Amino acid sequence: MSEPARLTRDLTEPTPIPEAGIARAVELMRSGRLFRYGEMGADQLDVSLLEREFAAFLGRRFCVAVNSGGGALFLALKVLGVQPGDPVLVNGFTLAPVPGAILHAAARPVIVEIGPDYVIDPEDLRRKAASSGARVLLLSHMRGHLADMDAVMAAAAECGLQVVEDCAHSLCARWKGRTIGTFGAAAAFSAQTYKHLNAGEGGFLVLDDEDMAAKAILHSGSYMLHGQHLSSPGPAALEAVAEDIPNFSLRMSALAAAMLRPQLAExxxxxxxxxxxxxxxxxxxxxxxxxxxxxxxxxxxxxxxxxxxxxxxxxxxxxxxxxxxxxxxxxxxxxxxxxxxxxxxxxxxxxxxxxxxxxxxxxxxxxxxxxxxxxxxxxxxxxxxxxxxxxxxxxxxxxxxxxxxxxxxxxxxxx
Known part of the structure; x- marks a missing residue:
């Protein structure tokens, strides 16, 4: 009796980095200029160009590139004004970095039930919002499974919730033609290996509000070099809050951006x-x-x-x-x-x-x-x-x- 067929492929095998990304990464390594900011001027634009291109790809005004998807979620909660001890709603099918981002912001996760289709239950969302007093929903599009966004956003509006979208697994997804990552006040994406984009590690925060974008840039760790950002609300918005916002050192490196930029076209x-x-x-x-x-x-x-x-x-x-x-x-x-x-x-x-x-x-x-x-x-x-x-x-x-x-x-x- 013959042996049953066996898969001989490695299911953890990622897609190779495009040759253009490899060439630029090698160029950067030979120069040693791996930090996203150039102290002598804006001579290292890989990250800034990627931010502008990623924002355009999604159709949002601003993008801040950071060192992980979880870091982008944390940053989203901070710029939305989440305070220590605040309840933050999150659906029960997600991965540990998502409740981790809530704890990172010193907030308190409140888990909302999911249904048999793996997505958030809008009725339990209403119940948990009322019982917890939460004002923020961190909606995880886990493994790319999309909830009924009409029902979720209606419940959020009814309950006075700001929405942060966790889009780590949903790049290029749409609901009724509208891009996932454009429904909430902010959205976070990941460039960890096995995602749609691969830099080994990396993340993006996208949003439209000028004040939140300015705070995100400063929180990410721009020092006073934020003028080198091409996806930015402008110097006036940044300087208005520059002395109020702590530096959390969440920056994406130029090396990660160099690998990512050619992948956008693919x-x-x-x-x-x-x-x-x-x-x-x-x-x-x-x-x-x-x-x-x-x-x-x-x-x-x-x-x-x-x-x-x-x-x-x-x-x-x-x-x-x-x-x-x-x-x-x-x-x-x-x-x-x-x-x-x-x-x-x-x-x-x-x-x-x-x-x-x-x-x-x-x-x-x-x-x-x-x-x-x-x-x-x-x-x-x-x-x-x-x-x-x-x-x-x-x-x-x-x-x-x-x-x-x-x-x-x-x-x-x-x-």
Whole structure:
């Protein structure tokens, strides 16, 4: 009997940096001028040019490039006036840097329930806004899953909420034709490896308000060299608050910007190919009665760099076995229902630093079966089909055989 087919690709393989970015990065390294500001004048414009180009790409007035997506979220909360101890609403399906940014601002996360489609529940948003007195919603478009933005923004307006969008996984996405990242007062993007743009680490804050943009530039660490910013509200707005705003040293380096600028032109083609990969794998997963993949059509143009699905009707120990079977055939699957944090994956029950959040029963129920597969941009159609087949066959084996946990597997702890 032949061995079952195995995926031999590394699903953590990123897309190479464009040659133009490599050439500019090498030029900068040979010069040693890696800091974004030039003390003798504006002779190092890589970051400033990227900020202007990124703002134009999104259709927002201002962009401030920083050292991480989490740093951009923190900066957004600061320029919106979030104070120590303030409650900040955040949906329950997100990654640890998001509640981390709230704690970084010395604020208090208030977690809002999600539904079976993985996105924020507008009715629980209303309840939590009323019970907490929060005035800011940090809306995470986690893994590119878009909530009904009409319903969310209506609830935010009704509750008097300012919205910060976490767009780490949603670059190029749209809701009814409107670009994600333009709904809130501010939006944060990431350039960490495995995102749509890759500098290893990096982030962008985009916004339209002149006063907030001035504060963001100063907070980011411009010293008194903010005149070198090309995406800026101008010297008058900056000088008006220059002595009131502390320097948090969040700057993006010239080296990161040099790698990123050529990638902007490739974004539409990248996003289209990533969505094609998502749709092909998702179609294969939907052939199993034991898996559910949320529909992502309707008024949204989503932008996916990975595939999510839910395991149906299996206890934690059988999910562990399913994960082991898929991994043995070359497909590592992340699981948000694991008893402890693994790699990049965590869930609200792991965030003890966020304080007591109450039951969050619907969020825990959804995350208990939620799985995630990274999808490098270079996957072929045949590899997409093989990934889906391995996942299908692994889950169907466990469901059919009633397999027991593999040795050393840890069952999920109760929420």
């Amino acid at each position: 974004l539409p083609a990248r996003a289209a190919r990533w969505n094609a990969i998502h749709d092909r794998i998702a179609a294969g997963l939907r052939r199993s009665q034991h898996l559910k993949v949320p529909e992502r059509g309707g008024p949204q143009d989503f932008s996916a760099t990975s595939v999510q699905f839910s395991v149906l009707g299996l206890p934690p120990e059988r999910v562990e076995t399913f994960l082991s079977l898929a991994k043995a055939r070359g497909v590592p699957v992340k699981w948000f229902g694991a008893g402890s944090q693994v790699g990049f994956t965590s869930a609200p029950r792991h965030w003890r630093y966020a304080g007591d959040q109450g039951a969050l029963s619907r969020t825990h129920d959804v995350l208990a079966g939620l799985c995630d597969i990274r999808t490098p941009l270079s996957l072929t159609d045949d590899e997409c089909d093989l990934i889906a087949a391995i996942v299908r066959e692994s889950i169907e084996t466990v469901a059919r055989d009633g397999a027991t946990p593999t040795s050393g597997a840890k069952p999920r702890q109760p929420a």
